[in-house]
Amino acid sequence: MTVRFAVVGSPGDRRVTMFRDAVVAAGLAEPYMISWRDVLAGREVGAPEGALLRVDSPGEDAETDALLRGPGDPARVGGGAAWYAAFTAGLERVAAIPGVRLLADIREIGVMFDKRACHAALTGAGVPVPPAFEIFSYAELRAEMTRRGWARVFVKPAHGSSASGVIALQAHGDRVQAVTSATWGAAGELFNSLRVRTYTTDEEVRRVVDLLAGDGLHVERWFPKASAGGRVFDLRVVTVAGVPTHAVVRMSRTPMTNLHLGGRRGDLELVRSRAALWDRVLEVCAQAAACFPGSLATGVDVMVGADWRSVAVAEVNAFGDLLPGLGDISGNGRDTYAEQVRAVLAGAMAVGA
Template sequence: MRLTVVGNPGNRRVSMFSDAVLAAGLPRPEVLPWCDVLTGAAPPPAGTLVRVDSPGEDARVDRLLRRSATVARHGELVGLADAYAGLVDGMARVAAGGATLLNPPEDVAVLCDKRRCHARLAAAGVPVPDALPQVGGYAELRSAMAQAGWGRVFVKPAHGSSAAGVIALAVGTGRVQAVTTIEHTPEALFNSLRLRRYTDEAEVAAIVDRLAPEGLHVERWLPKTGIGDRVVDLRVLVIAGRPHQVVVRSARGPLTNLHLGNARGDLDEVRRAAGARQWSAAMETCERVAACFPDSLHVGVDLMFLLGWRRHAVAEVNAFGDLLPGVLVDGRDSYAAQVHALTEGGWRPGQTRTVPPEVVGCGA
């Protein structure tokens, strides 16, 4: 078995996956830099299995993805649609060389477009928050919220990731509050690792209006359940169609992403609170999500239990959501589990349920 990784050399994901491949007794995978893919310098070898990693966190790759259509300063929320188009085009170049991708371009194109992903899940009967029709700015957003009778929504860039540009918006009589990672300056919007609260409606409107040209996806803000004084949700990594690693994300605010300084919660405590029946139903939902992308080796499902633990919903699905260091199932981390699915399970695209049940589980 020959494996190639498309990624940024030195990236943690690339290193961890390569280590897992070597530990399985396979040759070290070739690393094909994203820069080479995007410039056409080196196509992947035909006949190999190719893992494509996130192209993020590299300034040159970012410029190549955008095709120089926009010049962004570090962290600036601009050109997100351009970067998405560059990602889809780059993956198509990889596939055109005759290699087999572990997550194909067609799936990644849907997973990295929140509007298309939401529509696919909803059509498959997966529980997701209701969404508004496309809005072109703050005035349209408020009008659509009023028509739907919603006072709280999540406003998300259609092509964003890692909570970049996400706004948790609550409105009421004479008040507006937006919780977001966005730093608003007179010149531009920047993503940051610090949550901010905006209560001036004119400023909130300016932020939304600046984001809108990139494309927005707006969902109803559903009340998550909590443990103690924190709300919780889950990142469930589904490999070869079955839930594997599960991480509890806990926060005192509406955005639970761990890189924002939030904490990992206690998985056993969440399972006890949910109860066996509701936990099983939630994991079955994650399997249904994966079945919407049958040619993908893995997907990262963000799942939330709602107040009372009797219902759950899928907030997002991630194409590159498998960086879960230290989370072991049957002694394997997320990358070793994927290699195991390829070697012992014999997984190939379109065969998501070939992994024997005894190698599947959830852990933290």
């Protein structure tokens, strides 16, 4: 039987291009393309009968963003609840496409895009995660921090990615410091910036938090990360069919290690050279991936503690497989997309209808 892939994504998105290249390199026809624009606009979409359908990120397409959050600058922060409602409705339409077999469970994608639900799923499975709570205002945040005796937290929009709206907050009495990539525009909107900045007054921090809080905020106790060369670091580990296959160390002089925010790739041997620690990282990432058995791939953000022994999961990403230029940690030289194509063709996971 001839295998045919299809993909739901945004035309021109790098993920779609790299997946297409991996499919073609395997000697197969180019994947049939379904645009997120068409899905979200409610247009009729379809795919070849029996196609294996990959659901990919909506990407950074401005028209797609408008369909998800409504009109506005795609760089703005906020609108996560509207985005999530439109996105999950779009996933339902994708799941209803006749004659295809999905390479990911749409319910699991929905959980991974809700930080509260994802944290609950990981906690229930015994995956190490920082303790957390949910709030809807700055007043609630400070009150709950005081009640728990936490001076340092990460404040995360319930529905978000790429550190959009994330705040690393320290509060000691009247002193407060908030590190974030969010910056104010002339019209009083928050925008994503490629430069991390620090707010140091209670009024400034309250204004940022309260603007974001309407969509719900997931607050985690600050997990002190290991550092090397004056930079803290964490890892993005990609799993394919439940097995960790690729990893990158992300290092930064700020609490945010995202590469687009000034973080840089570090030497993976920082962790791999410590056998017990590396084994624990792989174990925890596999444990996190097992919470999402219907998903072909996940991107697990895992933190190594300042003691160089403890490990905690910060995020599990449904579309976290964009790690160009890296071979896998098994040493076979395949990128994340080639590894997924190989896994499907080898029957390494059950593909649900």
